[in-house]
Amino acid sequence: GDSVTQMEGPVTLSEEAFLTINCTYTATGYPSLFWYVQYPGEGLQLLLKATKADDKGSNKGFEATYRKETTSFHLEKGSVQVSDSAVYFCALRYSSASKIIFGSGTRLSIRP
């Protein structure tokens, strides 16, 4: 079945470091891909999305490119801040379906 696999956390970085959180997916069709972020004590928020191959989603300095050939949607940021500390979820969804399938989440901690 369809699934999303993320790198295990926690990931700990120093402020201004470069961030990559890996995400790969298994899908029978061509889903839309998402990154959601969950700040402490809050619900998930949509961070960015890409709806087709080679699309790049971007928001708040984060980027991810939909790579069909490698079935990946890695999240990157050039210079992280303490305020980026959160749990990040990669997800997929087909346009014909309601269900969003989430990965297990990657906890990110940024040291000042």
Add this chain to the structure above:
Amino acid sequence: DSGVTQTPKHLITATGQRVTLRCSPRSGDLSVYWYQQSLDQGLQFLIQYYNGEERAKGNILERFSAQQFPDLHSELNLSSLELGDSALYFCASSKDRGGEKLFFGSGTQLSVL
């Protein structure tokens, strides 16, 4: 603030009991989704309602049920609770059936002792 309200924030109960979790979606949103977040299972889709009708079902146990009322708020009922039901239960809402962008509440932490 996502605009999605969930109550209560925390719930502590005993095995075998029944609880009701409540969700008020964002103003104007017709779809409500329920998710369960646990350490071992991650974030699991339970069920979706659209404008009062069940639209999609995920990994929802038979002991669990949900409904969406005419004012669009939703309730998730969990009965015959087991220790393994302890989790964070999220409600999310979206304007349309398809759920292109979900807005999540801050969740209800359920502890079954």
